[in-house]
Amino acid sequence: MQVALVGITGYAGMVLYQLLQKHSGVTKIHLYDHKLAAPTKLSHVVPIFSGDHTAVFPYDDEAIISDNDVVFFATSAGVTAKVAPTYLTAKFPVIDLSGDMRLDSEAQYTEWYRKPAAPEKFLRQAHYGLADFESAKGQIYVANPGCYATATLLGLAPLVQNDLIDADSIIVDAKSGTTGAGKTPHAMTHFAQVNENIQIYKPNQHQHIPEIMLELQKWNQRVPAIQFMTTLLPINRGIMSTIYAKVKSGVTSKQLMAAYTKMYQSKSFINYTGDQLPAIKQVVGTNNCDIGMVYNRVTNVVTVNSVIDNLLKGAAGQAVQNFNQMFGYPETEGLKLQPFLP
Ligand SMILES: NC(=O)C1=CN([C@@H]2O[C@H](COP(=O)(O)OP(=O)(O)OC[C@H]3O[C@@H](n4cnc5c(N)ncnc54)[C@H](OP(=O)(O)O)[C@@H]3O)[C@@H](O)[C@H]2O)C=CC1
């Protein structure tokens, strides 16, 4: 297949390019960038790819549609809100790593992203691609989930889908490495501010809250809201979402464990680690989500710890999982990855 990639200069786009180069179904990758006026060598556009002289083309949606079978957008918020209607109208397959098409209401997108939204009729045509639960087979436009949303939803699914917790008691303490913020540095992500520091940001205002709520309420209408906090860690890659909830009266720890084992035993990228709460390092470099769970009999609180690599399972890896589902490739094609060691 011939694939287009927009956003090669960004962190998620770079990682996606590396994955697509090793995918057996991808015969050609066409790269596009919005700042170029003429085709330019990748080694000039992104010096980290110093030996790669592949051409990067100026962004052009007509060329993308005529020369490719699918396009990946690894672009900043606000980009696909403008161009998604073109691709949806042409029924041209898109996998969108940004948050622009994840929500289904214009007002909600504008409220949380503070940018103009795509028209609602197009928002409603996009598929929310939480790949371990919602197959992208037959979809035209896949909105790849947010990184925090992925770790949090995968951690909560067994509890919420099986109605094992008090629906109004969910508290999420989520932490991310700095690559989650993209390549453009700002005051909060400056080395001197991040190094040897831990900072809470966007308290109660994180843009992933509404997409998490949409999915949770699809699974269990009783969930009214979640308490969701985000913290920046002094590491490059990785997300840890630590989730607390009150266990429903009568539910035993055996039932909690059984729910995780049953839901995740057949999922290639999710490892339930029991009461061994996972560390970020065991998933960085992979498309895996490792999830551990402990129950406190004294407080009646279940604690779930869910870890992913934000650039893989939280972005490029899940995008390839969606690509595999859309086009009928084996689930793990292009994604047999090992954690970075040591
Ligand atoms: N980083 C992460 O862990 C995750 C990121 N995401 C989402 O994926 C997307 C990419 O993230 P990330 O790689 O971190 O972001 P970066 O900021 O690192 O890269 C953004 C990319 O978008 C391109 N871009 C910016 N404006 C435009 C435009 N008007 N038209 C076309 N391209 C444009 C940039 O090109 P240029 O450099 O030429 O301006 C760059 O290639 C974002 O929407 C992000 O929210 C989702 C999950 C996780």
Ligand SMILES: CC(=O)N[C@@H](CCC(=O)OP(=O)(O)O)C(=O)O
């Ligand atoms: C560390 C850090 O800043 N992370 C980003 C996550 C980016 C992301 O996934 O945002 P989208 O919803 O636009 O895809 C943040 O918290 O905003």
